[in-house]
Amino acid sequence: MFKKKLLALFVLPLVAGGMFCAGEALAKTNCTGRERMRKIAVIGGSGVYSPDAVGGFAKKIVKTPYGEASCVVGTLYGNQVVFLNRHGTGHSVPPHLVNYRANIWALKKLGVEEILATAAVGSCNLKMKTGDFVICDQVLDFTNSRISTFYDGKDLPVAHADFSQPYCATLGKILQNCLQDMKVKYHSAGTMVVTQGPRFETPAEVKMYAMLGGDVINMTGMPEAILAKEAEMHYAAVAVVTNYGAGISKNPLSHQEVLEGMQKSEKEINVLIDKFLQWKGNVDKVCCCETTMANYGGFKV
């Protein structure tokens, strides 16, 4: 069912019917149990551009208050699945110009509850080597000039989201299970540094990121993660190391190097996505993503 071309699609959460939080009953939530159809989005980045190849899937343009978002929508393994390439067709949108608010709003409007975001990353941690998977659990945000909230005091009131758990820990557990099955090298935690781009980092910056506790570096992880948090969706980010950061690597960095690194990991990435989409097991629920904005009346589209 998960055809090779679909496998070429990527490199890569749930609103329950009530207020559920970590440690509470799982009976009604589909974040961990499998009682309801899951509604999943996979957001891909560099090296994952074949939405037309997905059999039985249809392109959908979703209108949002922030502009249009283009997705591919269908059903896989009994779950509603949406694929979204954040860079647009043919890497046409650079990281700093991605319409993050339109993308996340569109996914919410489509009823998505779980988001699996994939990212090609550089590493500033020598223990995280080329080809390794990293399930991100923290973020250092070095982006600027990007609108990073839905709650801008205009359409939505001023609000302050808790971001102590930037990535959904419940989905992180599912990813961990999938990666264990695959017997690939992975790290169950890692701090993602998000830079403004589109240029690569200087050696001094990479050194600083490492000193601050950063592990991997990319350009698109924010504000995507906080917008998904504000929209009360379960959002996990799995990174694949494609290269070492500047100053660690002997050679100058190039986008080609990132793509080549991604191609090497493509098969494994797509196996991971496949496993994630068909996940039927149960894990302890260890997040409160779906009630993040409860103090502000919840997030509604």
Ligand SMILES: [Zn+2]
């Ligand atoms: Zn969650």
